[in-house]
Amino acid sequence: MDHGPALAPRWRPLAAARPAMSPAWWHWVASRDSLTSRLTEAGRPWRFRVRLLGQGLGRPRRDEALALGLPLGRRAWLREVALTLDDRPWVIARSVAPLDQPHGRRLERLGERSLGHWLFRQPDLERGPIEVSADPAPFHPVTGPWGRRSVFRHGGFAVLVQEFFLEAMVDDLALPSR
Numbered sequence: 001m002d003h004g005p006a007l008a009p010r011w012r013p014l015a016a017a018r019p020a021m022s023p024a025w026w027h028w029v030a031s032r033d034s035l036t037s038r039l040t041e042a043g044r045p046w047r048f049r050v051r052l053l054g055q056g057l058g059r060p061r062r063d064e065a066l067a068l069g070l071p072l073g074r075r076a077w078l079r080e081v082a083l084t085l086d087d088r089p090w091v092i093a094r095s096v097a098p099l100d101q102p103h104g105r106r107l108e109r110l111g112e113r114s115l116g117h118w119l120f121r122q123p124d125l126e127r128g129p130i131e132v133s134a135d136p137a138p139f140h141p142v143t144g145p146w147g148r149r150s151v152f153r154h155g156g157f158a159v160l161v162q163e164f165f166l167e168a169m170v171d172d173l174a175l176p177s178r
């Protein structure tokens, strides 16, 4: 789970990325509802599945720790998944949850159930601003047009969710390259 000194993506506010983003990608990157639901719908008749790539305790990257207000070096729960349609990865995601909070290890029990299904069931769910990057995911050797991240909070729980849209999704949905 600790991928060494891979370069951190350069994150910028969603609005700053808009001029460089096609409307079709804006529809995906700027959406604030459940990505799981959108992928399931857009991917029909293919089967949506969360594939757990790895999870465990680890030290967030500097940009992750800063996004969560975590002291550098403080360990957290790390979860990496691929969101697949017919087993083709359309999105790769890495979520970081501080431990000293209720449900801190809640992600541990998720397995291959979508984090989104649980998050979007929380009535007091808050989602922070979405930031965007055109850099590749530093935790997995795959490429794609856009990455995004935001912090979800409910009650005293917070989780940073980073999602990188991949080339297979571009191809399968005939989306613009950016």
Ligand SMILES: C=C(O[C@@H]1C=C(C(=O)O)C=C[C@H]1O)C(=O)O
Binding pocket: 033, 034, 035, 036, 037, 050, 079, 080, 081, 083, 093, 094, 095, 113, 114, 115, 116, 117, 119, 161, 162, 163
């Ligand atoms: C936040 C959501 O959950 C999705 C599911 C994830 C998981 O199971 O680890 C990670 C990223 C998200 O795209 C969502 O569906 O919007």
